[in-house]
Amino acid sequence: MSPAGGAASLDVAVTHKDHTSADGRPLRALDELRLTLPIGKAGALVGPSGCGKTTLLRLIAGLDHDYAGHIRLPAHGRLGMVFQEPRLLPWRSVADNIRIAAPEATEQEVAALLDDLSLAEHAAHYPGELSLGLARRAALARALAIKPDLLLLDEPLVSLDAALARELRDKIAALIDEKRITTLVVTHDLSEAIALADRIFLLSPRPARVMTTLDIPTPRGRLGKEAAQALETQAHDALASARRPL
Amino acid sequence: MIRLISLTTLLGLWQVAAWLSEPRRLPGPLLVFETILEEARSGALFSNLAITLARVIAAFVLAMSLGAAVGYVMGRNKIADRLLDPWLVALLNLPALVVIVLAYVWAGLTEAAAIGAVALNKLPNAVVVIREGARALDPQLEEMAQVFRFSPRARLRHVVLPQLAPYFAAATRSGLSLVWKIVLVVELLGRSNGVGFEINMAFQQFDMKLLFAYALPFVALMLGVETFLVQPLERHVARWRRGVAGRRGYA
Numbered sequence: 001m002s003p004a005g006g007a008a009s010l011d012v013a014v015t016h017k018d019h020t021s022a023d024g025r026p027l028r029a030l031d032e033l034r035l036t037l038p039i040g041k042a043g044a045l046v047g048p049s050g051c052g053k054t055t056l057l058r059l060i061a062g063l064d065h066d067y068a069g070h071i072r073l074p075a076h077g078r079l080g081m082v083f084q085e086p087r088l089l090p091w092r093s094v095a096d097n098i099r100i101a102a103p104e105a106t107e108q109e110v111a112a113l114l115d116d117l118s119l120a121e122h123a124a125h126y127p128g129e130l131s132l133g134l135a136r137r138a139a140l141a142r143a144l145a146i147k148p149d150l151l152l153l154d155e156p157l158v159s160l161d162a163a164l165a166r167e168l169r170d171k172i173a174a175l176i177d178e179k180r181i182t183t184l185v186v187t188h189d190l191s192e193a194i195a196l197a198d199r200i201f202l203l204s205p206r207p208a209r210v211m212t213t214l215d216i217p218t219p220r221g222r223l224g225k226e227a228a229q230a231l232e233t234q235a236h237d238a239l240a241s242a243r244r245p246l
Numbered sequence: 247m248i249r250l251i252s253l254t255t256l257l258g259l260w261q262v263a264a265w266l267s268e269p270r271r272l273p274g275p276l277l278v279f280e281t282i283l284e285e286a287r288s289g290a291l292f293s294n295l296a297i298t299l300a301r302v303i304a305a306f307v308l309a310m311s312l313g314a315a316v317g318y319v320m321g322r323n324k325i326a327d328r329l330l331d332p333w334l335v336a337l338l339n340l341p342a343l344v345v346i347v348l349a350y351v352w353a354g355l356t357e358a359a360a361i362g363a364v365a366l367n368k369l370p371n372a373v374v375v376i377r378e379g380a381r382a383l384d385p386q387l388e389e390m391a392q393v394f395r396f397s398p399r400a401r402l403r404h405v406v407l408p409q410l411a412p413y414f415a416a417a418t419r420s421g422l423s424l425v426w427k428i429v430l431v432v433e434l435l436g437r438s439n440g441v442g443f444e445i446n447m448a449f450q451q452f453d454m455k456l457l458f459a460y461a462l463p464f465v466a467l468m469l470g471v472e473t474f475l476v477q478p479l480e481r482h483v484a485r486w487r488r489g490v491a492g493r494r495g496y497a
Contacts, residue, residue: 061393079393087390091408091486100404101394126486146394 047203313372321380
């Protein structure tokens, strides 16, 4: 199966997805995984590491077609993605990386994006000359430049130091709010999910299915500290109960 | 500076060796230089050099473009690789002389047979190098291009070719020196002009100063191509590595 566009929401209904283990036995990665994310909303996939979050993201991105079920992408199904590794073309400057991925973007749009992400002074730099934080931002600029119908972010804040992570998190939240981009972010960090998403999908350990869906009532970033903590406790309880043997 | 000393020493040794042997066997540098001037004045040197260089370029371009295409397919496709690998091994181990003689027998003593035979000798080397490059293509960038729906043209130009550039450079380096040596053999065996033909004439007349008068300018010419064409091109395609020293990670 491969993801089709044309829906008013991102609809995922994966009956199952199997990997093959090293000794040749099938390993179930995803099992009866269903989720819906309306257009313009941000969702977060949260779960223990190795549960299959990135596997699911790869199915949605169309990088893996070997699964049972169906996936419908919002609107025209145009995808922007920020991988864990920035995956920039090392032989092209930051600005060229954006231009090559988004040939229809105007020079003004490219310049505005570079400005938005505080990359203007690095526009002519090669990716190898950037820090990881800057490279992530460049990858985000590239993903936004194509005006995606769905933005996929795979652990966008991982391996950044705390201050840098917070800065980028707020930047992402502001940009997806402002541009009303349907976004799905993969993370293992609940507070990150709460800060970025309108809806959180808590995944079970492998094989992954959606255990609980949490809707965040207030607009992103404006959630009070107590409310955020309450949500975090609720989510932790849900995760803990899933791990407890029945 | 060191290169200059090295070169002067070589000239000195040559001169000493020339003094010790008879000039018919080993002419000294001065005598050779005079012959070069003589051949240059008559125009024969330049026309022969140009003819040989044209053959080198034609055979090289033919072998590299065909070899790059075949090597890329073999590097990316396992079935093609298994299918063509025995042919490749056979071709790699076929002596250049056999290919040249067969080409002349089957296609006659023609220009096409000469260039084709040289290209066929270089082809397996180009295939092997480019296949290595195609195998080493970064799957992560491939996926990125897929998600962002790069056109096939953009994928080739921005993702694949920059990764193959160092392999092209390596194949060019080893290829040029291989090709020009084989071109001389092809000319010696079945052409009536070019540096190889002149060297054959020198051999038959036992004229060692003529042999040197053609061999040395041609070596110099190929050195010039390497220094002023291949190396700057290599630096140009690798300019993004400056200060990055090829590291892939981020600071």
